[in-house]
Amino acid sequence: MRALDIEYMLGLVPVLLKYVPLTLGMASVSMALALALASLLAIIRVARIPVLDGITRVFISFFRGTPLLVQLFLFYYGLPQLVPVLTALDGVTAAIIGLTLHFAAYMAESIRAAILGVDRSQWEASKAIGMSMAQMMRRIILPQASRVAAPTLVNYFIDLIKGTSLAFTLGVTELMGAAQKEAAGSFLYFETFIVVAVFYWVIVEALSLFQQRLEGRLSKAFVR
């Protein structure tokens, strides 16, 4: 067994640090889009909107039922062969689309469960005072459902951040892509990948800390 090249590892830190913004940027944009899409899908499912409900079910089933990597390849390498306009799609955009659709499918189900978790009688009270479906959702149901779903959604965000590492297979030089290149130059695979692992670990730990605080605050909401 050889000794670790500590100097190389320390030198790698500032190099990789430059790629953190791209990783976090891809993750944040995908998360924001996924949240919006997931809420829409959840409402379609809950309201059982004809036709759309069926399409949504298939969508969710497909994106939960197939590996993220396969979905990313499908978007980046596959679709442009069918739809030539998509050839212009760069790796970052393709990754964001893939991550968005994949995680929207998962999050839609948690949001749906959280919506249905709001006591039936509050739906009835909203209707009884004359609220429209949109008013009821916005003012009564979603504020409560989002508090229930929030911790789970943070978990998905954590998964999503780790999922961005797959973007390197689409030629994106994000954290993982950069590490891959460094390792190919130095042949110090262990050192490189342990450093990049620690990068992800630190990011995720920071989020977990935020998650714990959030849960503490949410458990106290609506009680006074």
Place this chain on the structure above:
Amino acid sequence: MIKIRGLTKIYNGMPVLNGIDLDIEKGERIVIIGPSGTGKSTLLRCLNFLDTPDGGEIIFDDETIDVTKASPKDIQRLRLRTSFVFQNYALFANKTARENIAEGLYTVRKWGREEALNRADEILATIGLADKADAYPAALSGGQQQRVGIGRAMSVDTDLMLVDEPTSALDPEWVEEVLQLMKRVADQHRTMLIVTHEMSFAKDIADRVIFMEGGRIVEQGPPSKIFSAPEDDRTKAFLRKVLPSAL
């Protein structure tokens, strides 16, 4: 004047409301009694389309609604003409007591926010909960929650107040305060349709008592008659069960 004609509700091929006919005078307080599973709640819930009736007409003054042809707009108008007190309070858990009362005023009826909150404070004072204005439902006792639920229904002068067993989900210690409040509401000359198992309360406040069984109105009349001289055997049998000392 509110008229209900041939109101019908069917669950799984079984009629739960069997063509209910009922005229309600303005300001009249009607109490509905009857065995469990008889369709009392269903009748109330069909009147504001929490349950969708399968047949009949609901007539508010000049406006006739054929329930089979009711549009979302008709349903919305019907809901604005009625208010509902739920057995299990059904307060909005993410709203304070004050907001629970004001919510419908500013979100649905488009009152100004200030005006709605002032009205809510007025109501809170009436129901004796001024000091709980900023409390969320989770921090209120069952009795307090139901008083807020009643306050929410009182906040607008609707044509018809529908009240479904306001005390039967309550711990015994809170029943009296809610009945007291219900009596005060009844004294305001609102038109009310109340389902209850509290017979002495029914006697106290009803202008008319309706006995329902099997999705039908079996017998109706002033409380003095229904409680002391019921005609139908089914009414007698029911009252014997709930008022063992009375008959």
